[in-house]
Amino acid sequence: MSKVLMKGNEALAEAAIRAGCRHFFGYPITPQTEVSAYMAKKMPKIGGTFLQAESEVAAINMVYGAGGAGVRVMTSSSSPGISLKQEGISYIAGADVPCVIVNIVRGGPGLGGIQPAQSDYFQATKGGGHGDYHLVVLAPSSIQEMVDLTSDAFDIGDKYRCPVMIMGDGMLGQMMEPVEFKDADVSNLPEKTWATTGTGMKRKKNIINSLFLEASELEKLVLERQERYAEIAKNEVRYEAVDVEDADVVLVAYGTTSRIAKTAMAKAKEMGLKVGIIRPITLWPFPFEAFNNALNGKDKKFLCVEMSTGQMIEDVKLAVGDKAEVHFFGRTGGIVPTPKEILNKIIELGGAK
Secondary structure, eight states: OOOEEEEHHHHHHHHHHHTTOOEEEEOOOTTSHHHHHHHHHHGGGGTOEEEEOSSHHHHHHHHHHHHHTTOOEEEEEOHHHHHHTHHHHHHHHHTTOOEEEEEEEBSOSTTOOSSBOOTTHHHHHTTSSSSSOOOEEEOOSSHHHHHHHHHHHHHHHHHHTOEEEEEEEHHHHHOEEEEOOOOOOOTTOOOOTTSOSOOTTSSOOOOOOOOOOSHHHHHHHHHHHHHHHHHHHHHOOOEEEESOTTOSEEEEOOHHHHHHHHHHHHHHHHTTOOEEEEEESEEESOOHHHHHHHOSSSOOEEEEEESSSSSHHHHHHHHHTTSSEEEEEEOOTTOOOOHHHHHHHHHHHHOOO
């Protein structure tokens, strides 16, 4: 199949349609509005449902209802909009309803700005709403990966009955790259015997709910969910590791920042420095095993690079423990770090040869 040139937001929307998504509820906000606009044009043509809700709060509750009925459903927003959706996301997680949530991150806090950022890491990976729950969080670094991970997101959600977030940023959402679409097989999706599809008087009714007044019942369900999260952590971790074994400095970056970090790494290698990179693709579950593999007894330093004041660095420190130094370089407020800035930090840590 030939490649086509597409904007990130639109490619993601097309990938969702090809993955069997026929229901989309959202609300416009820069820099992700093209996702909604694309769905608005395409959904009516394929017998799907597009609805621009009156607010982000309404949109996520529509997702809750559609997901509870067993259909593949998606919503998208950007940072302040995702904040408004947090209560609904917690309800969805507490009711074990699969769905896909797209966050094309912009600078914050508050309304912030419309430039790219990665400052929603804590919100996405630590649970932005209340209670003991997780989202599976996928972080693409290219438009092709946005396409591929969107299909995977629906499969993971259905398999484990959980909400899945695709976390990009304003640069990925707005840039254009050639992409190739692979038609997903949606003819044999897993049967959702738990869904509220009507009983036809042939079975006991299903109830989708996250309210359990008996403490023992709620604890039982929460612990069952934790067992499912452990399965996800065992089976679904994804990352890229390049030249980490012999590196003196290991860069850690995801999404757009990882592309810039790779350019800095290449320039550092030209100078004779030994540099590698770990790129988490699943931000949750975090790829702790990648760091175990990199810590091979050699003295090395880790440099976490983010478009934030430093959030993923906490997970990097947990992964490394006291076995290596962890350093940080970041830009925030919508400013994108440059390869030269990262290179200067590598030189500072590794020493020019």
